[in-house]
Structures are given as structure tokens and as C-alpha cells.
Amino acid sequence: MSEVRLHHLNSWCSWCGEFSRHTLFKKHGSGRATFLCSSCKLLTAQCRYCDSMARAVIGDDGKAGDECQTQVWHGELCAEHDGSMPNFTKATAKILELGEFKYLMRPRRKNLVGLANGNGPGAGEASSYLAAPGIAVALGGSYWRARHDASHEDLLASASLTKVGSGELGIIAAAGAGLGGKAGYGLANAYLKDIPDYHFVLKRTSPEDRGHRVVMVNGPLSEGDLDAHDWCDGLTEHYRDASLWYLNWEAKALRRLGGLLTKTAAGAHTSDILFRGEKGAFNPWQSAMLNAEKAGALLAEAISRTENRTFTLMGHSLGARVIFFALLALASKGPGRYVRDAILLGGAVDSANELDWRTAAASTAAGIHNCHSEQDSELQWLCRKADAGFAAPAGLVPVPDAGSGIVNCNFSDLVERHCEWKANLGAVMNRLARQRQSLALREREVSQAKPFPVEAFR
Structure with a gap:
């Protein structure tokens, strides 16, 4: 009919x-x-x-x-056929392990954008993050029609590099469903188009599995750490009751950045390649920083859909940036619901934004360890040359006015270069463990201390 x-x-x-x-x-x-x-x-x-x-x-x-x-x-096409929704039937689905995330995001139908002669929002794949079901409803028809001709890249380039992630996380909040729902599903689908190699790899299981998972996220890669063995080696004596998962993202770009960093940081060749970009476009380091924010939103989406699991998140350099933005997104789900703690090593994250740090820490149960080294001049140089919008990365200096949930850990005596964090991971973890034990002991002593008798003041 x-x-x-x-x-x-x-x-x-x-x-x-x-x-x-x-x-x-x-x-x-x-x-x-x-x-x-x-x-x-x-x-x-x-x-x-x-x-x-x-x-x-x-x-x-x-x-x-x-x-x-x-x-x-x-519109000529439904959200599945225009590429803005992978699968209507899985938009609110849960997963048992992080490795199932790539199957959850697998499209049910072929993307037919370009085959149909439509002029509605479904006709532009670049804007699919705004067209996603849930987001589109919250923003309304008039907002969408005013924006559907603008490309995703134009929208991103018009914003501050350090605020892009926060701004688009605001779209998730505005859409209501947010993480784990239709809005988060559609936004994750759009971001996966920019990071097509995004997936989780199981690196170690535990016979004492208690439902806790450790997620390891890399920054610039050297030829010696492509398979995450450096993370696993450093964690040999730690998290014996947890599985270790490695997040693969932007592997090609991170290998390129890692190779460039092996050259002299101040060399003209490295400077020219690493920070050269077309007119009006981000350079390779800036692009990696931007995609780290998208990768963080994807990590938050995957975590929010994983049932009966808690997480420790560990990241180096740009990997720490991935984790930071994941924590910002997860803060909308309530304090400590998914993440037990986070360990940032040489983080390429602005140390000065107190509100963002407090928000990120509030999404954890046991806080954030900001591991920094004053000797890491490469990180300072990278952020300054990239015009990242901040002069003091958290991987170089402590987070100022750190409140509850943020612990600054100075490793200047142990780490002298940006690439040395994972080589010293075992020693870093041992020191953090001693620090936690000392803090727990002080808290226990305080809680057990007898109140000073009132008579003493009379």
C-alpha cells in the first residue's frame, strides 16, 4: 500500500x-x-x-x-542509512567487556550518503554528530536547519582548541540521554569516523578477577612500545586482581609523533614537520590533541555501557588527555560510579583550569594522581609550539590549589624526559603505593584519635 x-x-x-x-x-x-x-x-x-x-x-x-x-x-535517508546512527536497536545496549564496544558500534546498514539526492540533514555526513537521534531532538529543528550546512571540521576549528571537548560534551548534556543513551551513541559514531582504528585490546587477565579493569592509554609511541608491553611490564606486581586493557587510538599519528620526538626537540627539522600545517588547519600535534578529546568521549561512552565493572584509568602524555576528557564526560553520571581512580603521567592537559580538574576528580571514587616532572622540558616545548592555549601542562607542574580528589606527585628525581615515564612505570607505581599507604595511615590515625578533653580549656 x-x-x-x-x-x-x-x-x-x-x-x-x-x-x-x-x-x-x-x-x-x-x-x-x-x-x-x-x-x-x-x-x-x-x-x-x-x-x-x-x-x-x-x-x-x-x-x-x-x-x-x-x-x-x-530528508531522503533515515539515520542508519545516512550514517548518523549505527543501529537503532543497539542505541541503549550494554556490554560485558570493553572489547565488545567495536561490535556495538558496527553499522547495521550501508551508509548511502551521496547516493540520494536530498538536501536535509541526512545528506551531510560531516554533520552527523549533530544529526544523531537524541541530540537532534534536544537542539530542535530550527537550530539544526541553521547548522546542517556547516561541516564538522568548520565547527571544531571555530572553537578554542582546549575547549572543543568540553563544548561538545555540553551537547551530550543538552540532549538529555547523554552517555549510554542515544545521544552518546550518535556522538560516538561520529567520532569513530575521525578515529577509525579505535578499539580495546585485552593484554592480561586475572585468575582473581573481581570485576575491576585497568585501561592503559598511550601518547606518542616509539618503536619499542607498539604492543603495550611496557605498560604490562611496569604493572607486573600491581593490579593482580584486575584485567589489563589497552586502548588503541590514532596509532599511526602517535607513531609519527613518537618518531619525531626522538630527534632533537629544538631541531629545525622536527619543528618544521611537527608544527607545520596548512593555512587555517591544525598542525599534527594540535590534531592529535583534538582527537584525544574525542577519544576521551569515546572512552566515557564505552565505560558507561560496561556492566558490573569498575575502572582504573592510566594514561601517558596525550593518553592522559584522553583520560581527562573521559572523566569530564563521566562526571555527568555521578561521583565514582564507574572509575575508582586515574593516574596521569606527563599529562598534556592544562594545569590551571581548577573547575575542570575538580569536575574530573568528582567522577572518581579515589581521585586523580597527577604525576609530573619539572625536568620534562619536551612537554613544555610541545605545548608552547602547538599554541595549545596553556603554558603550564599538568605533566610539568602540579595542579595549583588542588582540592579533594587531586594528588600531585612530583617525579622530577626519576623522570628527566617525556619518553621515560613508562620505562620507570614500576618505580612510579611503587612510590604511589607507598604514598597511598601513608595517606591511609594518617587518615586512620586522625579518625581514631580521642577528642581533646573539654576540661583542658577550663
Whole structure:
């Protein structure tokens, strides 16, 4: 039966991602009919290639009403076929282990962008992070139509490099569903297009498994640490009751950066290659910093979907940046719900933003250890040359005015270069363990101390 004859359709909605009832709203003499989704109250039209519903807008606000008289556009493709949603049926699904994340994000249908002659939001893959079901509903039809012609790259380049992640995490919050829901699912799908090699690798299991997981995240890679054996070697005597997972992200770019860092930092050749970019574009180090923020949002999404697990997050350099932005995103889920603690080694993160640090720490149960070295002149040089927006990376100096949940750990006597953190990981972990034991002992002594008798003041 032709869709024009139908008064009701039950199908997936590309606005809200719900399987809902779509009621006929308006017939058109030529072209597809417009329907109204019972879940989000936004207008839809049947996808050209399947039974799901594409986005449709009539009027100025994208919603049905007496003022809606003029047809603005009808999307040709549903969210699965335009690439903004991998799979309607898995948008709120959970996983048992991090390794299942790549299967969760696997598209159910072929991305047909470019094959359809549409001018709606589904026609531009670059803007799919705004088109994702859940996000689109929260932002509204008029907002979307004003933005659907802007490319993802243009939107990112217009923002401060150090604020891009925070700004787009705000989109998750605005969308309501956030992490673990349709909005987070759609945003993760968009970010995976920028980091296609993103996946988790199991490096060590534990016969004493108690549900805790350690996630290791690299920064610039040398030829000797491509398989994460340096992390595993340093953790041989630690976390015996936890599985070790290695996050692979931007491997090619990180190997290139690692190779360049083996040259003299002040050399003209390294400086020219590492910080040369096309006009108006980010240079390689800046691009890696930006993708670290996206990788952090992806990490938060994966963690929020993993059932019955707690996590310790460990990152070096740009890997510490990945973790920092993951913690910022997870803060929206409540304090200490997923992450027990985080260890940042030589972090390429601004040390001065007190609010962000407190927010990140609040998402953990036992806090953040900011491991820094005043000898790490390479990190200072990198951030200054990259025009990263901050002059004092946390991997070089302590976080000022660190409050509850943030512990600054000075390793200037142990680490002299940016590439030496993982080579000394065993010693770093031993010192952190002694520090934690000392802190726990002091807290116990304080809690057990008898109150001073009031009579002493009389």
C-alpha cells in the first residue's frame, strides 16, 4: 500500500531514535507524505531505502502546528542509512567487556550518503554528530536547519582548541540521554569516523578477577612500545586482581609523533614537520590533541555501557588527555560510579583550569594522581609550539590549589624526559603505593584519635 494512503506507521524515528507510531500529518501532491512521531512530536517521512523514518521539517521550528504551512525539506535517508546512527536497536545496549564496544558500534546498514539526492540533514555526513537521534531532538529543528550546512571540521576549528571537548560534551548534556543513551551513541559514531582504528585490546587477565579493569592509554609511541608491553611490564606486581586493557587510538599519528620526538626537540627539522600545517588547519600535534578529546568521549561512552565493572584509568602524555576528557564526560553520571581512580603521567592537559580538574576528580571514587616532572622540558616545548592555549601542562607542574580528589606527585628525581615515564612505570607505581599507604595511615590515625578533653580549656 502506498505511504500516502496510510494514516499510521510504526517504525524507527531518526529524530529521537524510538520505535514509535507515526501519524499522517500532511499529504503532498508530488513527493512523500509527512508524518508526526508520537514520541518526540517532530515530523518524519519514510526513508527512500527502508521502512524507517527520515527527518522532515515543515515551518520554522520543525514541529507540527497551525503555523506550519511551508515545506522546508524532507530528508531522503533515515539515520542508519545516512550514517548518523549505527543501529537503532543497539542505541541503549550494554556490554560485558570493553572489547565488545567495536561490535556495538558496527553499522547495521550501508551508509548511502551521496547516493540520494536530498538536501536535509541526512545528506551531510560531516554533520552527523549533530544529526544523531537524541541530540537532534534536544537542539530542535530550527537550530539544526541553521547548522546542517556547516561541516564538522568548520565547527571544531571555530572553537578554542582546549575547549572543543568540553563544548561538545555540553551537547551530550543538552540532549538529555547523554552517555549510554542515544545521544552518546550518535556522538560516538561520529567520532569513530575521525578515529577509525579505535578499539580495546585485552593484554592480561586475572585468575582473581573481581570485576575491576585497568585501561592503559598511550601518547606518542616509539618503536619499542607498539604492543603495550611496557605498560604490562611496569604493572607486573600491581593490579593482580584486575584485567589489563589497552586502548588503541590514532596509532599511526602517535607513531609519527613518537618518531619525531626522538630527534632533537629544538631541531629545525622536527619543528618544521611537527608544527607545520596548512593555512587555517591544525598542525599534527594540535590534531592529535583534538582527537584525544574525542577519544576521551569515546572512552566515557564505552565505560558507561560496561556492566558490573569498575575502572582504573592510566594514561601517558596525550593518553592522559584522553583520560581527562573521559572523566569530564563521566562526571555527568555521578561521583565514582564507574572509575575508582586515574593516574596521569606527563599529562598534556592544562594545569590551571581548577573547575575542570575538580569536575574530573568528582567522577572518581579515589581521585586523580597527577604525576609530573619539572625536568620534562619536551612537554613544555610541545605545548608552547602547538599554541595549545596553556603554558603550564599538568605533566610539568602540579595542579595549583588542588582540592579533594587531586594528588600531585612530583617525579622530577626519576623522570628527566617525556619518553621515560613508562620505562620507570614500576618505580612510579611503587612510590604511589607507598604514598597511598601513608595517606591511609594518617587518615586512620586522625579518625581514631580521642577528642581533646573539654576540661583542658577550663
